[in-house]
Amino acid sequence: MKRALALSLAMILAGTASAAETLRYVALVDNGKQAGHQIVTTGDDGVIRVDYLFKDNGRGPELKEEFKLAPDGTFGSYHVTGSTTFGAPVDESFGRDGNKAWWKSTSDNGAQEVEGTALYSPLGGTPAGFSVAFAALAKRTDGKLPLIPSGSLSTRKVAEAEVSNGKDTRKVQLLAITGVGLTPTFAWATQGESPRLFAFIVPGWVQLIEEGWAGNGVALEAKQKQAEADTLVAFQQRLAHPLKGSTLIRNTRVFDSEHATLGAASDVLVRDGRIVSVTPTGGAARADNVIDGGGRVLLPGMFDMHGHLGRWDGGLNIATGVTTVRDMGNDNATLQQIMAEEKAGTLLSTRIVPAGFIEGESQMSARNGFVIKNLDEAKQAVDWYAEHGYPQVKIYNSFPKALLRDTAAYAHGKGLRVSGHVPAFMRAQDVVEQGYDEIQHINQVLLNFLVDDKTDTRTLQRFYLPAEKVADLDFDSKPVQDFIATLAAKQTVIDPTLSTFEFLRQRAGQMPESYAPVAAHMPPDIQRGLKVAEMKIPDDATAARYDRSFRKMVEFVGRMYKAGVPIVAGTDAVPGFTVQSELEWYVRAGLTPAQVLQVATWNGAKYSRTLADRGSVTPGKLSDLVLIDGDPTKNISDIRNVAVVLKGDTAYYPSEIFDALGIKPFAAPAKVGAGR
Numbered sequence: 249m250k251r252a253l254a255l256s257l258a259m260i261l262a263g264t265a266s267a268a269e270t271l272r273y274v275a276l277v278d279n280g281k282q283a284g285h286q287i288v289t290t291g292d293d294g295v296i297r298v299d300y301l302f303k304d305n306g307r308g309p310e311l312k313e314e315f316k317l318a319p320d321g322t323f324g325s326y327h328v329t330g331s332t333t334f335g336a337p338v339d340e341s342f343g344r345d346g347n348k349a350w351w352k353s354t355s356d357n358g359a360q361e362v363e364g365t366a367l368y369s370p371l372g373g374t375p376a377g378f379s380v381a382f383a384a385l386a387k388r389t390d391g392k393l394p395l396i397p398s399g400s401l402s403t404r405k406v407a408e409a410e411v412s413n414g415k416d417t418r419k420v421q422l423l424a425i426t427g428v429g430l431t432p433t434f435a436w437a438t439q440g441e442s443p444r445l446f447a448f449i450v451p452g453w454v455q456l457i458e459e460g461w462a463g464n465g466v467a468l469e470a471k472q473k474q475a476e477a478d479t480l481v482a483f484q485q486r487l488a489h490p491l492k493g494s495t496l497i498r499n500t501r502v503f504d505s506e507h508a509t510l511g512a513a514s515d516v517l518v519r520d521g522r523i524v525s526v527t528p529t530g531g532a533a534r535a536d537n538v539i540d541g542g543g544r545v546l547l548p549g550m551f552d553m554h555g556h557l558g559r560w561d562g563g564l565n566i567a568t569g570v571t572t573v574r575d576m577g578n579d580n581a582t583l584q585q586i587m588a589e590e591k592a593g594t595l596l597s598t599r600i601v602p603a604g605f606i607e608g609e610s611q612m613s614a615r616n617g618f619v620i621k622n623l624d625e626a627k628q629a630v631d632w633y634a635e636h637g638y639p640q641v642k643i644y645n646s647f648p649k650a651l652l653r654d655t656a657a658y659a660h661g662k663g664l665r666v667s668g669h670v671p672a673f674m675r676a677q678d679v680v681e682q683g684y685d686e687i688q689h690i691n692q693v694l695l696n697f698l699v700d701d702k703t704d705t706r707t708l709q710r711f712y713l714p715a716e717k718v719a720d721l722d723f724d725s726k727p728v729q730d731f732i733a734t735l736a737a738k739q740t741v742i743d744p745t746l747s748t749f750e751f752l753r754q755r756a757g758q759m760p761e762s763y764a765p766v767a768a769h770m771p772p773d774i775q776r777g778l779k780v781a782e783m784k785i786p787d788d789a790t791a792a793r794y795d796r797s798f799r800k801m802v803e804f805v806g807r808m809y810k811a812g813v814p815i816v817a818g819t820d821a822v823p824g825f826t827v828q829s830e831l832e833w834y835v836r837a838g839l840t841p842a843q844v845l846q847v848a849t850w851n852g853a854k855y856s857r858t859l860a861d862r863g864s865v866t867p868g869k870l871s872d873l874v875l876i877d878g879d880p881t882k883n884i885s886d887i888r889n890v891a892v893v894l895k896g897d898t899a900y901y902p903s904e905i906f907d908a909l910g911i912k913p914f915a916a917p918a919k920v921g922a923g924r
Contacts, residue, residue, distance in 0.1 A: 274462055296316070297312070355758075379437075397776070402427055488898050491897045491898060495899075496537070550852065598895070602633075606668075607645070608646040644669050648671070677696055698714065744818075873893070876890060
């Protein structure tokens with residue numbers, strides 16, 4: 249789901265071609281499998297029409313875009329229609345007459361006075377918008393392009409390459425685009441006075457590239473990854489504060505994650521990335537560095553148990569107190585590279601626990617990890633993950649149900665845990681019986697009561713069925729109670745990702761409850777984007793039903809927890825901030841704040857098999873520590889007030905990271921001072 253957001257970022261920028269010209273792009277996944285297209289046609293009337301389609305993992309946007317350009321290269325008029333990744337309608341327009349500009353989408357509308365050049369930034373546009381931005385920027389002498397409704401766009405060339413289609417060669421440039429989103433966006437453009445989009449690549453996932461030039465995609469992706477790495481090295485060097493010698497965190501209340509209790513004031517001594525001692529405050533301990541805890545709460549670093557890591561995610565995770573992420577499905581080569589950069593200390597990153605992705609071959613397969621057709625291939629995938637130190641595998645939607653029991657047994661024989669989605673034409677109780685140790689997502693759990701052996705949950709039905717039907721489920725009925733009892737007896741772990749699934753009930757223009765507490769800290773374009781709905785909700789009655797269904801999903805998590813079913817906290821969405829909102833949902837489900845903190849720390853370490861060196865503030869363990877203003881054991885929302893984060897022998901100040909990302913900080917830093 250997070251990857252759908254990555255492509256949406258490109259759409260926010262929402263090539264052009266010369267008159268009466270058609271320019272075609274292909275969208276490729278899994279080393280060459282076509283998953284969509286973009287066709288850009290400029291008519292004799294000057295109207296540019298874009299047909300955009302992208303389908304991966306049984307979902308994706310379909311958009312029709314029309315616009316005319318003003319003399320300065322920006323949108324004079326603009327209109328896009330179609331549907332989002334999950335089926336919500338897209339209908340967005342923009343117009344400008346002199347200094348008056350107006351816009352209207354399904355989630356917002358507005359008007360403002362605009363002087364001079366300014367580019368409208370669509371909420372639901374296509375990647376063709378890169379071309380408009382590049383050409384308009386090329387005409388600017390100051391290197392900045394004002395945006396409507398707010399902000400400005402700029403680009404910086406970070407690499408170039410020569411490409412060939414067998415007949416022709418050309419030079420293209422990799423541009424780092426800033427001003428939209430929280431981190432730079434990278435895109436390949438042609439060179440010259442009027443550059444346009446040549447390729448948009450999300451490494452490890454998708455390559456959108458001009459038709460006929462796709463053979464250059466692998467080389468461009470490799471060059472892009474190296475250019476991004478150079479940028480990221482500088483980012484880490486600027487924000488990391490290495491701790492030399494020993495460091496004393498004085499006068500802090502330590503959260504005992506094993507017992508979910510808050511201790512008395514203590515001093516915590518760390519050295520060489522490990523916790524040395526935890527003693528009553530005021531002792532005679534000396535250290536090279538000192539952090540004044542000031543009575544703040546000290547937590548072990550938190551876990552995000554459901555990430556799909558990108559190289560820019562580390563900043564948001566670390567700044568929000570997340571020091572370990574379990575990656576739940578990625579391109580294997582990309583994840584191996586991220587893990588290597590993290591270990592080398594060149595990447596601002598959490599620690600990483602990898603889960604190996606195994607999918608079955610179908611027209612709706614997600615193209616991550618290994619896509620298999622038979623048991624031998626499934627075993628080969630398990631072998632690869634075991635050899636590379638993965639503690640578990642994740643099975644996905646198209647995995648052949650006839651192979652599940654034997655594959656799970658084989659993985660267990662290799663010492664790996666087994667988790668995942670419930671494959672199509674199966675129910676959650678089937679996968680638990682056949683060897684799952686864990687199930688991802690609350691919808692996958694509750695589909696147990698909504699499907700039969702003919703329901704194809706590889707489609708959007710896996711979202712719309714729970715939205716429609718969970719509202720009417722009787723949680724006290726025998727089938728539901730028996731299933732909860734089975735999960736508890738088998739200690740099957742549940743990874744609910746409630747914050748992510750709030751999109752099931754979000755209406756256009758509505759700020760999700762999950763992000764409302766942080767929205768005002770975000771740049772204006774992010775605030776605007778948070779109000780875009782993904783589900784098709786045609787009327788108030790449907791909205792009320794979907795809302796009841798979501799609230800019952802929250803309730804179900806509380807019922808499982810109280811019955812003894814292990815819960816872990818994951819995101820599958822915006823890094824960091826979604827962990828915080830996930831914890832708030834668990835409090836609403838009936839857990840105490842202290843129990844929720846235990847889920848985010850002790851449970852994370854236990855079920856990622858890292859409890860030996862993480863998950864608690866204990867001598868000998870890694871000094872992954874988070875200092876919090878306030879008391880999150882009483883008010884879970886205080887979890888946002890992160891004053892300082894230690895990841896081993898490095899300190900990070902969230903306020904510095906947030907400033908670098910354009911986010912208003914949440915707490916003043918507790919800085920490292922000289923010791924005595």
